[in-house]
Amino acid sequence: MSLTLNQMAMLPPEKRLHGDEPKVVEPWKLKSAWRAVSAPAPMREIIIDGYVRRGEVLNIIASTKIGKSWLALYLLFSVATGRNWLGRQTKKGRVLLLDNELHDETIQNRMRSVADAMGISEDEDRDMFEYLDLRGVAVGIGEIEQQLSRFEPGEFTLIVLDAKYRFFCNGLQENSNDDQTTFHNQIDQLAKRLDCVIALIHHSSKGDQGGKAVTDVGSGGGSQSRATDCHMIIRPHDEAPELAVLDAALRSFPKVEPMSIRWKFPLWSLAADIDPVVKQVQSRNDARMDGATRDKTLAVLEILKREPGNTATEYKLSGGHPEQKSFRAAIAELEGEGRIAWEQEFTPPRRTAAAGGWRLVESHPTSGAVEFDS
Numbered sequence: 001m002s003l004t005l006n007q008m009a010m011l012p013p014e015k016r017l018h019g020d021e022p023k024v025v026e027p028w029k030l031k032s033a034w035r036a037v038s039a040p041a042p043m044r045e046i047i048i049d050g051y052v053r054r055g056e057v058l059n060i061i062a063s064t065k066i067g068k069s070w071l072a073l074y075l076l077f078s079v080a081t082g083r084n085w086l087g088r089q090t091k092k093g094r095v096l097l098l099d100n101e102l103h104d105e106t107i108q109n110r111m112r113s114v115a116d117a118m119g120i121s122e123d124e125d126r127d128m129f130e131y132l133d134l135r136g137v138a139v140g141i142g143e144i145e146q147q148l149s150r151f152e153p154g155e156f157t158l159i160v161l162d163a164k165y166r167f168f169c170n171g172l173q174e175n176s177n178d179d180q181t182t183f184h185n186q187i188d189q190l191a192k193r194l195d196c197v198i199a200l201i202h203h204s205s206k207g208d209q210g211g212k213a214v215t216d217v218g219s220g221g222g223s224q225s226r227a228t229d230c231h232m233i234i235r236p237h238d239e240a241p242e243l244a245v246l247d248a249a250l251r252s253f254p255k256v257e258p259m260s261i262r263w264k265f266p267l268w269s270l271a272a273d274i275d276p277v278v279k280q281v282q283s284r285n286d287a288r289m290d291g292a293t294r295d296k297t298l299a300v301l302e303i304l305k306r307e308p309g310n311t312a313t314e315y316k317l318s319g320g321h322p323e324q325k326s327f328r329a330a331i332a333e334l335e336g337e338g339r340i341a342w343e344q345e346f347t348p349p350r351r352t353a354a355a356g357g358w359r360l361v362e363s364h365p366t367s368g369a370v371e372f373d374s
């Protein structure tokens with residue numbers, strides 16, 4: 001969005017990017033691509049191996065009450081003590097949690113549970129982890145910038161904002177792409193100035209997330225996934241409620257494969273022995289289609305059992321509608337299971353020419369009543 005100096009001066013602080021005060025624009029200093037090719041700058045320091053570097057922005061997104069705040073606490077303690085996090089090496093450093101959802105006593109007791117479960121001892125440097133409870137306080141990104149401006153670059157290694165949506169105030173709208181871009185531009189500036197990772201804990205949109213691309217998961221304007229360096233999501237696993245699948249879209253690392261993680265209070269842990277299969281919630285239309293296919297499958301088998309030679313044409317089996325979707329699905333399912341076979345030379349009764357038909361395979365173990373897996 002291009003603004004004149006007068007328009008920029010009229011913006012409230014929340015919508016004005018840091019350093020974008022009205023001023024005379026200086027000419028850009030263009031850089032040589034060939035100089036970069038011959039002597040590229042070293043990459044930023046890795047904070048979480050394979051996921052995020054110093055000065056980058058991380059999204060951690062999951063549905064409500066799945067345990068993303070517990071995962072964030074685990075990450076904070078891991079970085080503060082230099083421990084591995086979900087099998088990934090972290091860079092030890094000072095961390096900060098800004099929590100605007102939980103009461104102070106809830107935060108404290110959660111911290112106690114996580115620290116005890118991780119085996120953090122009394123003699124470890126616990127001054128590396130600080131926090132502030134902000135529930136009920138309208139704090140936006142502008143005030144965060146002001147409060148953190150007193151810290152030197154590199155003084156923090158990781159800052160977690162939990163939850164992102166509550167830092168959208170002073171007119172910012174979560175569902176606005178423009179406001180998401182404005183918010184993330186300010187977060188980028190803050191991460192760059194403080195030379196640390198800033199992690200945003202956020203919720204996914206309503207409904208099934210299983211069929212979505214990684215970058216499409218997250219409530220609000222879609223620009224939020226494009227604006228971050230690591231867009232990490234947690235979705236329910238198909239196998240058990242205590243399992244989940246962690247996946248990420250990355251900017252400064254090669255693609256990583258999704259992995260299964262397991263919840264056992266109060267920690268998430270890597271479940272390397274479980275295939276990362278995301279749970280798919282069946283739509284109402286799919287459920288209706290499955291029911292119709294099941295009914296049609298039963299009908300086809302019953303007709304074939306009564307027909308001479310246990311064979312009949314598609315026209316008869318389908319009740320005159322051989323192109324019906326449920327009939328085609330039923331035929332494909334029965335043929336795939338080896339319960340019926342196509343007889344090209346089948347000649348129907350009272351016909352002189354072969355028309356082809358489906359024959360019930362008598363050798364199939366099912367006899368009498370037709371049974372289906374529940």
